[in-house]
Amino acid sequence: MSLSSLNNLDRRVAVLGCGYWGRNLVRNFSQLGALSVVVDPSPQGREEAHSLAPEAEILADPSALWSRDDIHGIVIATPAPTHYDLACEAFAAGKDVMVEKPMAMNADEGERLVAAAAEHDRLLMVGHLLEHHPAVRRLYELVAEGALGKLRYIQCRRLNMGKIRTAENALWSLSPHDLSVMLRLAGAEPESVECHGQAFIQPEVADVVHAHLNFPGGVQGYLQASWLNPFKEQRIVVVGEERMAVFDDTLAEGKLQLFAHQVEFGERGPVAKKVSAEIVDYPEQEPLKAECQHFLQCMQDRKQPFTDGQSGQLVMRTLEACQRSMDAEAKVDLANLEVASL
Numbered sequence: 247m248s249l250s251s252l253n254n255l256d257r258r259v260a261v262l263g264c265g266y267w268g269r270n271l272v273r274n275f276s277q278l279g280a281l282s283v284v285v286d287p288s289p290q291g292r293e294e295a296h297s298l299a300p301e302a303e304i305l306a307d308p309s310a311l312w313s314r315d316d317i318h319g320i321v322i323a324t325p326a327p328t329h330y331d332l333a334c335e336a337f338a339a340g341k342d343v344m345v346e347k348p349m350a351m352n353a354d355e356g357e358r359l360v361a362a363a364a365e366h367d368r369l370l371m372v373g374h375l376l377e378h379h380p381a382v383r384r385l386y387e388l389v390a391e392g393a394l395g396k397l398r399y400i401q402c403r404r405l406n407m408g409k410i411r412t413a414e415n416a417l418w419s420l421s422p423h424d425l426s427v428m429l430r431l432a433g434a435e436p437e438s439v440e441c442h443g444q445a446f447i448q449p450e451v452a453d454v455v456h457a458h459l460n461f462p463g464g465v466q467g468y469l470q471a472s473w474l475n476p477f478k479e480q481r482i483v484v485v486g487e488e489r490m491a492v493f494d495d496t497l498a499e500g501k502l503q504l505f506a507h508q509v510e511f512g513e514r515g516p517v518a519k520k521v522s523a524e525i526v527d528y529p530e531q532e533p534l535k536a537e538c539q540h541f542l543q544c545m546q547d548r549k550q551p552f553t554d555g556q557s558g559q560l561v562m563r564t565l566e567a568c569q570r571s572m573d574a575e576a577k578v579d580l581a582n583l584e585v586a587s588l
Contacts, residue, residue: 257545258282259319259344260311262332264295266409267346268323272298274538275321282317308332312339319545322346323373326414330355333370337362342369344541344551347422348414348565349558356562360555371541371551372558374426378537381493381502382427384528385484389431393504394486399466400428401483405475415452417443417568420471426553426561427482428469432461435560440577441568446474457568469568492523502526 260283261272268286275281276299283303284295292304311317312335320336322329322345330350333343343363349372350356363370376382388394402424411419429435436459443452453474459467480495490505503523509516537553544551563580571578 255280255542255546257318257542258316259321259542260285260308260317261295261321261323262286262308263323263325264291264298265323269294269298270534271321271323271346271538272302274532274535275299276302278535278538278542280538280542283311285311308335312336312341318342319344319369319541321541326418327351330359333359334362337366337368337370340366340368342371342541342545344371344373346373347426347558348418348562349555350562353559353562353566356555356559360559363555369544369548369551370555370558371544372426372553372555372561373537374423374553374558374561375533375537376423376427376495377430377553378540379495379533380528380531380536381495381526382482384502384526385482385491385493386430388491388504388526389484389486393489394484394491395488396486397431397463397465398485398487399468400431400485401468401481402428403470403479403481405470405472405477405479407475407477408473410447410453410473412448412451415443415445415455416471416473417441417452417455417457417572418565420473421455421457421469421568422561422565424469424471424482425564426557428459428467429560429564430557431484432459432465432467434462435580436461436467436564436567437581438577438579439564439567439571441571442575443572452572455568455572457571459564491526500525502528 259280262285264272264284264286272284281299281302285305285308286292287306295304319342322332329345333345336343404420404424438460441457443455445451446453454472457469482493484491492503506521508519510519567578567580
């Protein structure tokens, strides 16, 4: 969607939170001409909001927003434990909601959020930013077209030194984006998960997490997340019977590549045959701006977002299964979230 088409939209939003990530949402909605209010309880956050969006009204408390007819959407970028209550208040006030990940702190809250949005006939969009990346959208198309052949496995790695959280572990802080992409690529909820984590810095807050997801049809998923790694890695590998795709978000160019590597069988057994990578073209667009534009367009057209509450709830269920597996040191079946010993 072009900026010129956005000029025809009349939807206005309030952004709650102008901290580490909220400031980016403030900047984008301001640039799109859709920002009316920024709310942040801290003087530093309000000062930052005024610097980024001098045209916006700056408040310390969101309660005054609920009765305002000139605010159509609420964008929630506050600490994760506050997401559920704020979204429920917004729905009750007749507002559409875009909430940053995780949409809630557990699957039960996620299910109730989806129900609240339906009850009040409001839109719920979850900020799974990676799904709005044009390279990831192109990856979805390649898989749907059968360019990779039958899927074998999906591997997601999100590693870096920091940002270290205290209210949520590495699974809940780092994995939702990658998990949303993995679930979309697999096209189904996993049948079972096995997850292991280790807390090195703070008791009971896992800094490093490894998960194995078993999907229908034999597709396997491997997820790794850590904020205690010496270098940055944000990579998704999708391996099919015919081709392999790699999305590397740390690269400045050529983020999406295809490999036609094959395995040939000779007298001495299987031999890997490597070929050069094929760079895949895709439209250039800032993912966050695309995400914000999508929310505004969905509000205008009254259509369900691509990353809607249902897809967000699927991520929540899978995250909770991984957490239960990590806590119980056991495999978890998602059909009824039963815990089975390894």
